[in-house]
Amino acid sequence: MRSLLSNLRVRFLLLVLAALLPALVLLIVSANEQRDQAVDAAQEDAARLASLAAADQQRLIAGTRQLLVVLALLPEVQTDSPACDGLLADLLAQFPLYANLGVISPDGTLVCSAVAPPGPVNLADREYFQGAVQTMDFSVGQYQTGRVTGKPVLNCGYPVVDEAGNLTGVVYASIDLATLGQFAAQANLSEGVILTVFDRDGTVLVRQPNEASLVGQTLVGTPVVDQMLSEGTGVTEGSENGASYLYAFSPLGGEGAGTAYLSIAVPKSQVTARAEQAFSDNLTRLGLVVLVVLVAAWVGGDLLVRRNTEANKHLVRRIYDAFNSGGVDLLDEAVAVEFEDHDPMPNQASGLAGLKQAVGFFRAAFPDGEMEVDEMLADGDKVIARITLRGTQSGEFFGLPPSGKVVTAEGIELYRIANGKITEGWSRFAPPMSENEDEGYTPAV
Numbered sequence: 001m002r003s004l005l006s007n008l009r010v011r012f013l014l015l016v017l018a019a020l021l022p023a024l025v026l027l028i029v030s031a032n033e034q035r036d037q038a039v040d041a042a043q044e045d046a047a048r049l050a051s052l053a054a055a056d057q058q059r060l061i062a063g064t065r066q067l068l069v070v071l072a073l074l075p076e077v078q079t080d081s082p083a084c085d086g087l088l089a090d091l092l093a094q095f096p097l098y099a100n101l102g103v104i105s106p107d108g109t110l111v112c113s114a115v116a117p118p119g120p121v122n123l124a125d126r127e128y129f130q131g132a133v134q135t136m137d138f139s140v141g142q143y144q145t146g147r148v149t150g151k152p153v154l155n156c157g158y159p160v161v162d163e164a165g166n167l168t169g170v171v172y173a174s175i176d177l178a179t180l181g182q183f184a185a186q187a188n189l190s191e192g193v194i195l196t197v198f199d200r201d202g203t204v205l206v207r208q209p210n211e212a213s214l215v216g217q218t219l220v221g222t223p224v225v226d227q228m229l230s231e232g233t234g235v236t237e238g239s240e241n242g243a244s245y246l247y248a249f250s251p252l253g254g255e256g257a258g259t260a261y262l263s264i265a266v267p268k269s270q271v272t273a274r275a276e277q278a279f280s281d282n283l284t285r286l287g288l289v290v291l292v293v294l295v296a297a298w299v300g301g302d303l304l305v306r307r308n309t310e311a312n313k314h315l316v317r318r319i320y321d322a323f324n325s326g327g328v329d330l331l332d333e334a335v336a337v338e339f340e341d342h343d344p345m346p347n348q349a350s351g352l353a354g355l356k357q358a359v360g361f362f363r364a365a366f367p368d369g370e371m372e373v374d375e376m377l378a379d380g381d382k383v384i385a386r387i388t389l390r391g392t393q394s395g396e397f398f399g400l401p402p403s404g405k406v407v408t409a410e411g412i413e414l415y416r417i418a419n420g421k422i423t424e425g426w427s428r429f430a431p432p433m434s435e436n437e438d439e440g441y442t443p444a445v
Contacts, residue, residue: 034274034278035272035276038271038272038274039246039268039271039272042246042266042271043235043246043248043266044235045266046235046246046247046248046264046265046266047233047235047248047250049248049264050248050249050250050262050263050264051250053195053250053252053262053264054250054251054252054262057154057175057252060097060175060179061140061154061156061175064098064156064173064175065138065156065158067095067173068138068156068157068158068171068172068173069138069158071088071091071101071158071171071173072158072159072160072161072171074087076112077103077112077160077169077171078160078162078168080103080105080111080112080169084103084111084112085112085113085114085116088101088102088103088112088113088114089114089115091114092114092115096176097175097176097179098173098174098175098176099115099146099149099151099153099174099175099176099178100113100114100115100146100148100149100153100173100174101113101114101171101172101173101174102114102115102148102171102172102174103160103169103170103171103172104123104129104157104169104170104171104172105169106133106167106168106169106170107122107124108122108123108124108125108129109121109122109123110122110123110148111169113148115148115149117148118148121147121148123147123172126141126147126155126157127139127141127142128140128141128155128156128157128172129141129157129170129172131157132157132158132159132170132172133159133167133170136159136161136167137158137159138156138157138158139156139157139158140154140155140156141154141155141156141157142154142199142200142260143177143197143199143200143205143252143260144199144205145205145216146174148174149174151174151176151177151178152176152177152178152197152205152206152215153174153175153176153177154174154175154177154252154260155172155173155174155175156172156173156175157170157171157172158170158171158172177197177205177206178206192266192267192270193264193265193266193267194207194208194209194240194245194263194264194265195207195208195262195263195264195265196208196214196262196263196265197252197260197261197262197263198219198225198228198229198260198261198262198263199260200229200260200261201218201220202218202219202220202225202226202228202229203216203217203218203219204216204217204218204219205260222238223236223238224236224238224247224249224263228247228249228261228263229261232249232250232251232261233249233250233251234248234249235247235248235249237268238265240265243267243268243269244267244268244269245265245266245267245268246265246266246267246268246271247263247264247265247266248263248264249261249262249263249264250262309378309379309383310378311420312378312381312382312383312415312417313376313378313383315334315383315415315417315420315421315422316334316376316383316385316415316422317373317376318330318331318333318334318335319331319334319335319355319415319422320371320373320385320387322356322359323359323362323363323369323371324369324370324371326359326360326363328356328359328360331352331355331356331359332352334421334422335352335355335421335422336352336418336419336421336422336423337351337352338351338352338423339351339352339354339355339421339422339423339424339425340423340424340425341354341355341358341424341425341427342424342425342426342427343425343426343427343428344358345357345358345361345398346398346399348361355425361397362397364394364395365391365393365394365395365396365397365402366389366391366392366393366394366395366397367391367392367394368391368392369389369390369391369392370389370390370391371387371388371389372387372388372389372390373385373386373387374386374387374388374410381416381417381418382414382415382416382417383414383415383417384412384413384414385412385413385414385415386410386411386412387410387411387412387413387429388408388409388410388411389407389408389409389410389411389429389432390406390407390408391406391407392404392405392406392407393405393406393407393432393434397432400432403434405434406434407432407433407434408432408433409429409430409431409432409433410429410430411427411428411429411430412427412428413425413426413427413428414426414427
């Protein structure tokens with residue numbers, strides 16, 4: 001052994017092996033960390049999507065309330081006119097987010113329906129009907145299979161009253177849970193990702209991609225579903241059809257809505273594939289120089305991304321500077337001439353000229369108006385800003401007459417940047433609220 005160790009070649013080989021061993025350990029540790037980080041990031045993304053889907057349902061419920069308030073005032077609805085069925089059928093064609101629209105008499109009998117019922121139908125046992133009758137206000141029922149449509153729906157009801165304030169019926173709308181499939185398409189879910197909606201008993205209401213054999217089946221007893229029903233919101237790991245998945249789940253609906261849950265399952269192999277491939281590649285490139293180069297490239301790329309995102313944020317801030325000051329010339333350096341506004345103001349022109357016009361509309365409506373940036377996030381070529389609009393409404397704004405009151409509105413705006421210019425914009429604002437010193441904030445309409 002001593003003579004063997006005295007051999008220079010052997011000692012050199014041992015030295016190389018000793019030098020490579022830490023690198024090998026580092027690669028293994030790094031690969032494990034990358035896998036863990038990928039799993040954490042995937043679960044965070046899935047949880048964010050589940051929360052967005054839940055928020056989308058809340059928005060839809062709020063819009064349903066507005067629709068039902070209007071329907072309850074229609075003469076055809078109030079008088080149980082023979083034209084009621086046709087009217088609601090025409091409206092249903094204009095609102096594909098709903099599975100049905102109908103009117104229920106005070107005793108629970110369905111008297112008007114956009115979708116022809118299979119026969120006499122009584123809905124007195126439905127929670128949304130009972131809630132509308134008892135509270136004389138908007139009511140949300142449970143997520144369930146519709147008695148008229150046979151589809152998984154969320155029903156909402158609103159009382160219909162005569163001039164004396166007496167209840168004459170309940171108008172209702174069935175939110176089609178298939179709209180969650182549209183949400184999945186809009187969210188560009190990766191291949192293999194599964195979106196499922198469960199009712200409060202663990203029964204499958206919606207499955208995307210569609211698996212008809214599971215719809216209507218209860219999955220109570222499976223670890224993931226039991227955890228979901230117990231905790232409501234969270235992330236976990238589990239298996240399905242012999243494959244490992246990362247799950248994120250969240251309750252659907254807003255305050256007063258019936259309990260249901262949305263689950264998003266991401267194949268774990270899909271999440272960790274990149275980390276596994278990186279580990280496999282690095283095993284063939286053991287060496288300190290290669291590792292240093294990879295680290296340097298990673299750090300350099302990270303710094304470049306940070307510089308780009310900060311530059312993009314600066315461009316977007318120029319838009320709010322223009323709205324706050326009225327100086328539309330500020331937009332010339334930040335916004336492309338062919339700028340596309342996906343949510344323009346009424347009568348707004350297209351392009352950069354239209355955005356400048358929007359600044360004028362805003363300053364005319366709110367001479368002292370300000371758009372305060374509460375938060376701004378940048379990722380790649382997109383910037384998201386959370387905004388609070390505040391000002392005295394002295395002119396008409398989005399159809400709202402001048403109120404002379406200080407109003408506020410919170411909103412989310414998204415911008416896309418290309419070639420150093422803002423090329424597209426999306427905007428969503430909550431209805432303006434007026435400030436009242438004694439009662440807090442009240443609707444400005």
